[in-house]
Amino acid sequence: MEKDQLFQYLLRFGDNTLVLGHRVSEWCGHAPVLEEDIALANTALDLIGQTQMWLGLAGEVEGKGRSADDLAMLRDAWDFRNVLLVEQPNGDFGQTLMRQFLFDLWHDLVLTELQNSAEPRIAEIAEKASKEVRYHLERSRDTVIGLGDGTAESHARMQAALDLLYPFVGEMSAPDEIDLAAHEAGIGPDLAEIDQRYRAALSDLMGEATLTLPADSFAHKGGKSGARHSEHLGHILTQMQWLQRAYPGAVW
Amino acid sequence: MSAPNAAYPDTPEAEDTPPKRHEWPLWEIFIRGQHGLNHRHVGSLHAPDAEMAIKNARDVYTRRNEGVSIWAVEARHIAASSPSEKGPLYEPSQSKVYRHPTFFDIPEEAGHM
Amino acid sequence: MYAQMVKSTGDGVKSRDEMSDEERAFQDRIDADEKIEPKDWMPEGYRKTLIRQIGQHAHSEIVGQLPEGNWITRAPTLERKAILLAKVQDEAGHGLYLYCAAETLGVSRDELTEDLLSGRMKYSSIFNYPTLTWADMGAVGWLVDGAAIMNQVPLQRTSYGPYSRAMIRICKEESFHQRQGYDIMLKLANGTGDQKRMAQDALNRFWYPSLMMFGPSDKDSVHSAQSMAWKIKINTNDELRQKFVDQTVPQAEFLGLTVPDPDLKWNEETAHYEFTEPDWSEFFDVIKGNGPCNAERLAARNKAWDEGAWVRDGLLAHAEKKAARRVAAE
Numbered sequence: 001m002e003k004d005q006l007f008q009y010l011l012r013f014g015d016n017t018l019v020l021g022h023r024v025s026e027w028c029g030h031a032p033v034l035e036e037d038i039a040l041a042n043t044a045l046d047l048i049g050q051t052q053m054w055l056g057l058a059g060e061v062e063g064k065g066r067s068a069d070d071l072a073m074l075r076d077a078w079d080f081r082n083v084l085l086v087e088q089p090n091g092d093f094g095q096t097l098m099r100q101f102l103f104d105l106w107h108d109l110v111l112t113e114l115q116n117s118a119e120p121r122i123a124e125i126a127e128k129a130s131k132e133v134r135y136h137l138e139r140s141r142d143t144v145i146g147l148g149d150g151t152a153e154s155h156a157r158m159q160a161a162l163d164l165l166y167p168f169v170g171e172m173s174a175p176d177e178i179d180l181a182a183h184e185a186g187i188g189p190d191l192a193e194i195d196q197r198y199r200a201a202l203s204d205l206m207g208e209a210t211l212t213l214p215a216d217s218f219a220h221k222g223g224k225s226g227a228r229h230s231e232h233l234g235h236i237l238t239q240m241q242w243l244q245r246a247y248p249g250a251v252w
Numbered sequence: 253m254s255a256p257n258a259a260y261p262d263t264p265e266a267e268d269t270p271p272k273r274h275e276w277p278l279w280e281i282f283i284r285g286q287h288g289l290n291h292r293h294v295g296s297l298h299a300p301d302a303e304m305a306i307k308n309a310r311d312v313y314t315r316r317n318e319g320v321s322i323w324a325v326e327a328r329h330i331a332a333s334s335p336s337e338k339g340p341l342y343e344p345s346q347s348k349v350y351r352h353p354t355f356f357d358i359p360e361e362a363g364h365m
Numbered sequence: 366m367y368a369q370m371v372k373s374t375g376d377g378v379k380s381r382d383e384m385s386d387e388e389r390a391f392q393d394r395i396d397a398d399e400k401i402e403p404k405d406w407m408p409e410g411y412r413k414t415l416i417r418q419i420g421q422h423a424h425s426e427i428v429g430q431l432p433e434g435n436w437i438t439r440a441p442t443l444e445r446k447a448i449l450l451a452k453v454q455d456e457a458g459h460g461l462y463l464y465c466a467a468e469t470l471g472v473s474r475d476e477l478t479e480d481l482l483s484g485r486m487k488y489s490s491i492f493n494y495p496t497l498t499w500a501d502m503g504a505v506g507w508l509v510d511g512a513a514i515m516n517q518v519p520l521q522r523t524s525y526g527p528y529s530r531a532m533i534r535i536c537k538e539e540s541f542h543q544r545q546g547y548d549i550m551l552k553l554a555n556g557t558g559d560q561k562r563m564a565q566d567a568l569n570r571f572w573y574p575s576l577m578m579f580g581p582s583d584k585d586s587v588h589s590a591q592s593m594a595w596k597i598k599i600n601t602n603d604e605l606r607q608k609f610v611d612q613t614v615p616q617a618e619f620l621g622l623t624v625p626d627p628d629l630k631w632n633e634e635t636a637h638y639e640f641t642e643p644d645w646s647e648f649f650d651v652i653k654g655n656g657p658c659n660a661e662r663l664a665a666r667n668k669a670w671d672e673g674a675w676v677r678d679g680l681l682a683h684a685e686k687k688a689a690r691r692v693a694a695e
Binding site for chain 2: 404458461462465468473474475511530531534541543544545547548551612615616619620677678680681683684687688
């Protein structure tokens with residue numbers, strides 16, 4: 001796998017956790033109940049920690065002296081490599097937890113495989129992140145099932161969230177040339193195989209949550225390739241990068 | 253007069269009064285740390301059921317330390333004797349170093365903080 | 366201080382002759398530094414005062430998430446973002462511990478929450494001030510948490526067991542909060558010209574509101590006298606304010622920042638700083654609801670509560686269905 005491809009591959013993981021961590025952190029102080037507020041903050045903290053590891057390694061691989069912070073704070077939208085799902089707005093609590101669950105399920109499968117990566121530094125990060133993400137998944141899955149099965153209102157809201165977010169599921173497991181190169185080099189998993197396991201698990205869990213998967217399997221793409229992000233990403237970056245952009249070179 | 257007390261009914265055996273509608277019940281949380289000690293009461297929280305109480309306890313009271321065992325008991329099922337001994341202390345997680353004051357290097361000249 | 370002007374019975378402290386046998390025995394236990402536990406007999410005034418005080422303290426933690434939460438998505442580095450998020454999360458945790466302590470007195474968290482949302486119960490005046498720049502994250506940690514710690518450390522010895530235990534836990538977790546604030550200020554004070562200006566501006570805006578946190582002088586207050594006799598208040602407001610100023614002024618000097626009080630001076634004889642009292646009319650305006658952010662803060666809490674109702678109900682309904690299915694299967 002070429003150096004630039006590996007760099008891009010690492011940015012995907014780091015940008016996924018960076019952008020999702022940012023989104024989840026927006027809930028702090030606004031969740032439906034204190035226990036959920038605290039739990040969401042833990043998820044966001046884990047994701048920020050994972051970002052530091054992924055982007056730190058990406059910077060190392062790139063070899064231009066860029067730190068994790070440089071990559072997070074000083075790239076513009078077209079250089080981001082996160083999937084479109086994670087940059088979608090929080091919406092209501094159900095939409096946030098549905099987005100979390102759809103991502104956690106994929107994230108967990110991929111991190112489990114990455115622990116056997118031929119690149120030891122990736123295996124190491126995956127091992128640490130995997131423990132955290134296993135718990136994220138447990139929690140988001142239980143909440144999605146609980147709200148899907150709960151009241152008529154919670155059921156309707158969860159179904160609406162699933163309908164809204166389902167078109168962003170396909171991008172995660174649709175392999176492109178970077179994913180294929182990573183798999184061939186023994187660095188990353190076979191996404192087609194991940195996709196099968198993902199869809200089987202998703203179908204089971206949506207059954208438990210009494211929710212119906214949309215029939216249309218259309219999938220948006222353009223996030224992890226960087227070809228076309230949604231408009232939401234730019235707004236995330238205007239907040240996230242404000243201080244670094246407004247006061248160039250300052251130390252915080 | 254004695255305080256009415258929803259959380260710890262003032263009877264040797266707890267009264268089985270269900271919580272008010274729309275309110276998540278109160279749970280008492282007991283945690284066993286890594287050192288093979290007994291479970292200790294660390295505090296309370298609200299949760300819709302036992303499974304969520306355990307998850308919430310993990311988020312609220314352990315910050316996800318590995319190797320801990322959590323018990324959650326609905327507060328109304330706790331049978332209590334008269335006045336208890338001194339409360340338990342609790343060692344917070346070591347995993348987030350910045351939660352600890354020594355993470356921040358404050359110059360001595362700045363004085364005690 | 367997160368509990369301000371908490372009303373007690375208002376009748377003043379009873380003499381031993383005026384006390385009933387139970388009240389006398391209760392006061393003896395407190396005087397002997399015994400802890401009062403939920404099932405113990407307690408005067409109704411003690412219970413009600415504690416609910417007001419612990420409730421106000423809990424509300425302050427929860428509303429206190431908002432001004433700092435305002436900067437989580439704009440923190441300048443990944444580490445600063447994680448630290449700030451962990452700190453604001455701790456505040457949610459502290460609110461939770463305190464609500465649980467209040468619940469042992471026979472009031473539910475939801476009841477207390479509704480009293481906050483309707484404005485019947487108050488929270489600390491300090492959280493009605495806006496956080497405008499990143500330096501405010503430094504100033505809030507250094508000054509606001511610094512002031513809160515002044516009050517919370519002695520409260521670890523308070524007479525009510527669950528409250529004392531909550532305070533012990535909170536103090537243990539909170540000691541990093543003030544230091545992370547000062548650490549932010551240090552970086553700014555040693556930074557660029559803009560950063561120094563930012564730091565000074567934050568100190569200018571937060572100095573007097575921080576002094577107000579301790580509440581107006583209560584040396585003649587019947588409420589405070591009763592609370593102190595019951596050991597649910599340990600020091601007078603003036604004592605704590607003086608201690609705060611004495612501790613904070615040298616810290617400001619070390620940063621190279623100027624405390625915005627031209628009359629501030631060290632008094633060799635008393636070994637204390639003399640300082641200008643805050644504008645108490647501003648304090649009463651804020652308490653009445655006319656602070657810069659009162660409306661926004663309450664609106665944010667109301668929104669979170671109202672929009673979260675379907676989640677709380679949904680998860681409870683699921684738990685009940687699950688329990689019913691389990692019973693049916695047995």
